[in-house]
Amino acid sequence: MKQYILEAKNISKTFGNVKALENVNFYLRKGKIHGLLGENGAGKSSLMNILSGIYQPEKGSIFINNVKQKSLDPESASELGIGMVHQEFRLIESFSIEDNLTLSKSNIYQNNFKEAYEKYSEIFSLSVKPEKTISQLSVGEKQKIEIMKLIFNDSKIMLLDEPTAVLTPQETDQLRISLGTLSEEDEKTIVLISHKLKEIREFTEKVFVMKNGKMVAEELSTKDVTDDNLIELMMGNIQKSIIDKSNTAGDTKLSVKSLKYVDKVNNFKILDNINLEIKAGEIIGIAGVSGNGQVELANIISGIEVDYFGKILINNKDVSRRGVRSRKKLNLSYIPENRLGVGLAPGVSVLDNSIVRDYFKTRLGPHLSRSKTENYLESLINKFSIKAPNSKAEISTLSGGNMQKLLMGRELISNPEVIIASQPTRGLDVNAVEAIHNLLVEQRDKGSAILMISEDLDELFKLSNRIHVMFEGKIVKSFNIDDADINNVGLAMAGIVE
Amino acid sequence: MAIFIGSIILLIQDKSPIDTFSLMLRLSVGSVNSLSASLNKAIPLILAGLGISIINSVKLWNIGAEGQIFLGAIAVNFIYINTQINSPSIHIFVLLVAGFVGGSLCILIPAITKVVFGVNEIITTLLTNYIVFGVTIFLINGPWKDPKSLNFPAAAYVGEEVFLPTIIGKLSFGFLICILFTILAHYLKNKSVFGFEMRIAGGSAMTAVYAGINAKQKAFIAMLIGGGFAGLAGAIELLSQTHRVSTGISQGFGYTAIIVAAITGMRPLGIFLVGSLFGALSIGGSVIQTIGVSAYIADIIQASTLFGALIIQFFFTYQIKKVEND
Numbered sequence: 068m069k070q071y072i073l074e075a076k077n078i079s080k081t082f083g084n085v086k087a088l089e090n091v092n093f094y095l096r097k098g099k100i101h102g103l104l105g106e107n108g109a110g111k112s113s114l115m116n117i118l119s120g121i122y123q124p125e126k127g128s129i130f131i132n133n134v135k136q137k138s139l140d141p142e143s144a145s146e147l148g149i150g151m152v153h154q155e156f157r158l159i160e161s162f163s164i165e166d167n168l169t170l171s172k173s174n175i176y177q178n179n180f181k182e183a184y185e186k187y188s189e190i191f192s193l194s195v196k197p198e199k200t201i202s203q204l205s206v207g208e209k210q211k212i213e214i215m216k217l218i219f220n221d222s223k224i225m226l227l228d229e230p231t232a233v234l235t236p237q238e239t240d241q242l243r244i245s246l247g248t249l250s251e252e253d254e255k256t257i258v259l260i261s262h263k264l265k266e267i268r269e270f271t272e273k274v275f276v277m278k279n280g281k282m283v284a285e286e287l288s289t290k291d292v293t294d295d296n297l298i299e300l301m302m303g304n305i306q307k308s309i310i311d312k313s314n315t316a317g318d319t320k321l322s323v324k325s326l327k328y329v330d331k332v333n334n335f336k337i338l339d340n341i342n343l344e345i346k347a348g349e350i351i352g353i354a355g356v357s358g359n360g361q362v363e364l365a366n367i368i369s370g371i372e373v374d375y376f377g378k379i380l381i382n383n384k385d386v387s388r389r390g391v392r393s394r395k396k397l398n399l400s401y402i403p404e405n406r407l408g409v410g411l412a413p414g415v416s417v418l419d420n421s422i423v424r425d426y427f428k429t430r431l432g433p434h435l436s437r438s439k440t441e442n443y444l445e446s447l448i449n450k451f452s453i454k455a456p457n458s459k460a461e462i463s464t465l466s467g468g469n470m471q472k473l474l475m476g477r478e479l480i481s482n483p484e485v486i487i488a489s490q491p492t493r494g495l496d497v498n499a500v501e502a503i504h505n506l507l508v509e510q511r512d513k514g515s516a517i518l519m520i521s522e523d524l525d526e527l528f529k530l531s532n533r534i535h536v537m538f539e540g541k542i543v544k545s546f547n548i549d550d551a552d553i554n555n556v557g558l559a560m561a562g563i564v565e
Numbered sequence: 566m567a568i569f570i571g572s573i574i575l576l577i578q579d580k581s582p583i584d585t586f587s588l589m590l591r592l593s594v595g596s597v598n599s600l601s602a603s604l605n606k607a608i609p610l611i612l613a614g615l616g617i618s619i620i621n622s623v624k625l626w627n628i629g630a631e632g633q634i635f636l637g638a639i640a641v642n643f644i645y646i647n648t649q650i651n652s653p654s655i656h657i658f659v660l661l662v663a664g665f666v667g668g669s670l671c672i673l674i675p676a677i678t679k680v681v682f683g684v685n686e687i688i689t690t691l692l693t694n695y696i697v698f699g700v701t702i703f704l705i706n707g708p709w710k711d712p713k714s715l716n717f718p719a720a721a722y723v724g725e726e727v728f729l730p731t732i733i734g735k736l737s738f739g740f741l742i743c744i745l746f747t748i749l750a751h752y753l754k755n756k757s758v759f760g761f762e763m764r765i766a767g768g769s770a771m772t773a774v775y776a777g778i779n780a781k782q783k784a785f786i787a788m789l790i791g792g793g794f795a796g797l798a799g800a801i802e803l804l805s806q807t808h809r810v811s812t813g814i815s816q817g818f819g820y821t822a823i824i825v826a827a828i829t830g831m832r833p834l835g836i837f838l839v840g841s842l843f844g845a846l847s848i849g850g851s852v853i854q855t856i857g858v859s860a861y862i863a864d865i866i867q868a869s870t871l872f873g874a875l876i877i878q879f880f881f882t883y884q885i886k887k888v889e890n891d
Contacts (some may be wrong), residue, residue, distance in 0.1 A: 371774055391777035401775070409775050412768030419764055423776045426761060435758045 071130070072097040072256050073118070073149075073224055078127035080113055087113040088124070091282045093275060095224060098254040100246060102271035102289065104262060104301055107357065107522055109277040111260045112154075115226045119151040120144035145173055150222030152213045154229050158201045164212055165197040168219045175221045187215050191245045206333065207238040211245075218249070224256045225249075231266055232358055235335065236539075243270050262301075262356055264294050264561035276300040298557035302524060310508055312532055312548065317347030319383070320516035321368070321399075321485045326377035328363050328540075337363050339540045341377070345485070345516040350507065352531030353520040355560055357490075360540040361520045362404060365489045368518070369401035370394045381485055395424065397485075400478035404489035404520070410474045411462050417473070418444050418458040424477050451476035451506070468499030475503060479510055486510060489520040504530060524553060538562045570869040580858055588856060589849030599848065601736035605806065607844025608739045609634060609798035609815065611837055613822035615750040616668070616794030618831035622754055623784045624767035629675065629690030630795040631819025632697035633668035637796030638803040638814045639701065640667025642709065645723050653726045660727060661742070661800050668796015669789040671697060676788040680781045686788070694819070698812075705810055719811035729805040739801035744837075746794065751833040753790075763787055795819060824868075827875070 075093040079086070088110045095101055105111045116122045118129070120139035129136045131147050139147075158167050168184070169177060176183035184197050191211045201209060210230060217225045231239045243266075249255040259270050267274055268289060276284040276297060284300050321343070328338035338360045345351050355361055366372040368379055370391040378387045381397045403409040411420045421444040426435065444458055453472045455465055462470065471491070478486070488507060492500040507530060511517055521527050527534055534551050536544045536559035544559040558564070572582035593603045613630040620627040627633075644663040650656040675689035702718070709720035729738045754760045766773040766780035773780035802814055825843055829835030850860040 369775075370777075391775070395777065403775060405771070408769055409771045412765050412772035415764050415768035419761060419768075422761070423765060423772065426758065433757050433759060435756060435761050437756065 070096055072132060074130040074133075075114075075118065076128050076130075078114065078117060078124045078129075080117060080122060080124050086280050088117070089280045091127070091277070091280070092285055093118075093282065094286060095256050095258065096273070097223075097256050098250055099273060100250050100257045100259060100271045102267035102274040103258055103260045103277065104264070104267050104274055104297060105277035106262060106301060109301075110280040111277055112228055113280075114277070115151055115228055115258070115260065118144070118224075119149050119226060121151075145171070145220060145222070148221060148223035149226065150217035150220055150224070151226040152210075152217065152228060152230060154232065156209050156213055158209060158212060158216075160202040161200060163198050163200050164195065164204075167201060167212060168197070168216055171216075171220045173220045176219050183219065187218060190248050191215065192241055206233045207235065210234065210238075210242075214245075218253070218255075222255075224258070226258045226260075228260045229262075230259065231261060231263065239266065246270065262561070264297055264558070264563060267297070268294070278303055294558055294561070294563060295554055298554050298561070302553050302557050310504075310529060314348050314512055316349045316532070317514060319344055320347050320381065321345045321518065322378075322380040322383075323364075323368065324378040324380070326364070326367060326375060326379075328360075328367060328372070328375040331374075337540050338367070338375070341540075341542060343518070343535070343542075345518055347484075347514045347516050348511055349532050350511050350517040350519055350530050352527035352534040353518065353537055354524065354527050354534050354556055355520075355522070355537035357522055359537045361489065361537055364537075365401065365403065365487050365518075365520060368487055369399065369403075398481060398483045399485045400424070400481075400483040400487070402475060402478050402486070402488040402491055404493065406467070406470055406474060407463060411470060413461075413463055415462060416459050417455050417462055417465065420462045421447055421458075421473060421477055425481065447473065447476040447480060450480065452502075468495050468502075471495060471499065471503060475506055479506060482510075482513055483515055486515050486517045487520070488517060490522065491519065492521075492523065492526060500526075524556065527556075528553075536560055570865065574862060574865060575858065578858065580856070585853055585856070585858055585862070589846075589853055592852040593845040593849035597734040600845075601731075601734040603845035603848045604740050604841060605735065605737050605844070606847050607841040608737065608743045608805075609802050609818040610822050610825050610843050611743050611840035612746060612798035612801070613795040613819050614825040614829075614836040614840055615746060615833055616791035616798075617822055617826040618791075618829075618833060618836060619750055619754060619794065620787050620791035621826065621831045622760065622763035622767055623780070623787045625679070625784060625788065626687045627672065627690050627788070627791050627795075628687055628823065629672060629693045629792070629819070630798075630822050631815055631817065632690075632694035633671040633792045633795035634799035634802065634815045634819050635697045635701050636671035637664035637667040637799030638807075638810050639697075639704065639799075640664055640670070640796065641800045641803050642720055642723070642810045645727065646709075657727050657729065657804065660804060661797060664800020664803075665793040665797045668799065669793040671796065672788050672792030676785050676792075679788070680785045701810065701812065701814075705812070709810060711809070717811075720809050722809045723804070727804060728808065729801065737801065737805035739805050742797070742801060746797070747833050747837045750794070750836075754833060759783070759786075795822070 071094045073095040075091065078088050078091045080088040091114060093114060103111050113122065117124050120141040120143060123138065129139060165180060169180060193208060193211050195204065195208060201212065210233060230242060234242060246257055250257055261267055271289050274287045274289050274292065275282060278301060323341055323343040326338055326341040330337050341364060343351065353361055363372060367375050370389060378385060380386065381394060381399055384397065386394050386397065407413055418440060422440050441458060447453060448455060451472045453476065454469050465473065492503050495503065507517060519530060532548055534546045534548065534556060535542045536556060538560065539562065543564050546556060575582045575585055592599050594600050613634060617627045617630060640663045641660045644660055650659060671693055672690060675686050675693060678684040678689055679686045705718045705720050711719055711721040731737055732741065762778045763783050765776060765778055766783045770780050798818065799814060803810065807813055821843060825836055825840050829839050846866060850862060850864065853862065854860050
């Protein structure tokens with residue numbers, strides 16, 4: 068028993084009806100780097116939040132240095148030496164580095180800040196003065212300060228939630244070296260959450276794998292386990308399509324040619340040489356972990372983002388320099404991943420939200436015809452069986468599934484030529500998912516060309532004719548659905564392409 | 566609640582609340598003359614309130630209605646001095662338009678800074694109040710000072726030919742304009758495509774971009790229109806009440822209008838009603854001074870009405886509802 072610095076046993080946690088964690092066990096050895104692998108929504112962050120005292124588990128016990136902890140709150144967890152770096156930084160932007168590092172009362176370098184800062188900025192190869200304010204730092208530098216904050220607060224167990232998500236490959240490499248030094252010299256116990264296999268492999272000694280709120284593999288030794296094994300554990304078995312895909316494809320409806328997009332602020336290549344072609348009656352799936360350029364790709368095709376290189380053709384018509392509206396007139400529909408906030412405007416009525424796409428058709432000059440818009444909404448409600456209290460109700464009074472049905476209905480009712488559907492079923496219950504899938508297939512059969520961006524492999528395998536895998540802004544691999552299997556798609560998603 | 570608080574204060578002062586309120590009621594709405602006086606007072610409140618509500622469609626706040634009222638009046642006087650129009654009705658029409666444009670000009674800089682640089686419009690519109698008030702003081706003490714005003718700082722009176730006619734009693738023609746603009750604002754906000762685009766832009770800037778709606782353009786236009794409404798209030802006030810530019814053009818109408826607009830949840834028809842009520846309260850407030858009660862009682866009632874309305878709004882917004890799962 069002695070060897071573990073932290074033990075969590077049989078942890079369970081539910082949010083509403085969702086079982087986020089179910090009888091999860093987790094052990095950490097002192098001075099080692101542990102990997103925690105899993106898809107989005109597998110429960111990794113929930114587990115970390117429980118260990119750092121932010122959430123209280125419903126069941127289970129936590130031992131730290133073999134002492135059972137009655138209840139952890141953020142303060143007691145910090146006193147016990149557990150610190151966490153969240154995906155969204157918790158730095159005070161307008162304060163200096165020094166102020167941020169010494170802010171906490173558990174800070175141990177109050178008196179010899181200078182030497183400590185020098186020592187650790189060398190380990191992190193950070194070359195900024197501690198007087199600088201946080202807002203002046205790059206994302207990578209902020210990340211380093213976040214991790215240093217844990218050291219300054221005397222955290223012995225460091226939980227890092229997707230620390231590499233915001234880093235460039237060079238910075239990731241640097242982080243690996245820094246963490247290695249910390250675990251060896253300072254005997255820090257580190258947990259690295261990631262869904263990138265390559266990093267888990269390079270960073271860690273031990274690896275845990277989560278899936279759907281369960282720990283499916285405990286304490287595997289990283290060097291003995293193969294990528295294929297990990298992918299299988301992470302993704303589980305996926306049923307191949309039950310949907311008929313024998314319909315014939317027609318003419319090319321959408322082509323994307325050598326698309327390049329650079330984030331001007333950080334001079335970071337977000338999209339690199341993307342080429343796509345979608346024919347009528349085809350569903351093309353874009354697989355990939357979110358944050359690999361999918362949102363930007365969808366925004367560029369729909370005309371929202373205009374500052375890019377490359378060409379977009381709808382029905383062989385070059386629309387590269389056209390705006391959102393003229394693309395809509397060519398009958399392109401976009402179902403954005405951010406349902407409330409982009410697709411639907413919060414604080415605005417169901418009626419108003421229902422006409423966002425086609426309102427220019429229901430107008431008579433400057434007049435917006437009440438009866439026409441009401442009829443339009445009525446037809447959406449009937450055709451797509453949407454449950455809405457009344458047309459004047461605020462949009463967020465609808466359930467997630469009904470919101471998505473309204474959004475899909477609005478975008479599909481005009482029988483569009485091209486559909487971009489981004490994460491169309493994220494966060495929806497089984498029935499809603501089924502309804503949305505049927506809508507997409509129905510639309511495919513009517514001859515729409517559909518680009519479906521999703522993280523959900525089940526969905527991609529079920530609906531797509533072809534799957535492209537995006538990783539770090541590139542299409543790293545493409546599969547015909549018959550040649551695709553969960554392992555090779557999963558490996559490509561993790562950036563491993565042989 | 567407002568009446569309750571007013572009553573307590575009256576009782577502290579040893580006055581009978583019932584007598585005071587009945588007097589207020591009688592002298593503010595009890596006769597044609599008093600009713601028309603009340604409604605005249607309501608005109609600037611309603612117009613400025615409508616302007617505020619239009620700008621609020623894109624979720625922006627106009628705190629500068631007071632300045633817009635003054636600049637509207639200044640614009641009227643400027644055009645009056647510099648033009649010669651023989652037909653009185655056309656002349657009045659031109660001057661009213663001038664007032665509207667003056668109000669728009671007043672909010673132009675806040676509108677530009679908002680749209681181009683994202684500067685907080687609450688601050689900039691508030692600041693324009695001070696600037697315009699300074700300009701007014703300068704004009705009526707300097708270039709426009711009327712030599713006949715016996716050193717009272719005010720511009721010269723405009724000629725009687727451009728006075729707005731009255732309809733019934735002392736009720737100004739401005740009230741008809743007010744009704745017309747209430748309908749206009751209601752149409753613009755609730756029935757027009759522009760109103761829809763403003764709602765989407767106000768709801769979520771990202772949804773506007775997604776829908777191909779130019780949110781900044783909508784905000785800009787909404788601000789100019791809203792400012793114009795308040796400017797028109799200044800024009801009517803000048804042409805029907807003060808007949809000259811002086812500091813008396815507005816008695817805080819631009820600020821009270823914010824209360825009127827907020828109480829009604831930015832609904833034009835509501836603004837018309839509540840604006841009328843506030844006009845009556847203010848007339849009632851000034852007459853109760855004759856029985857030795859401070860006119861501030863009316864102010865207190867106004868302020869407590871706002872509190873009451875805001876609390877009620879809270880309960881309307883945050884209801885406990887049973888949600889059915891589906």
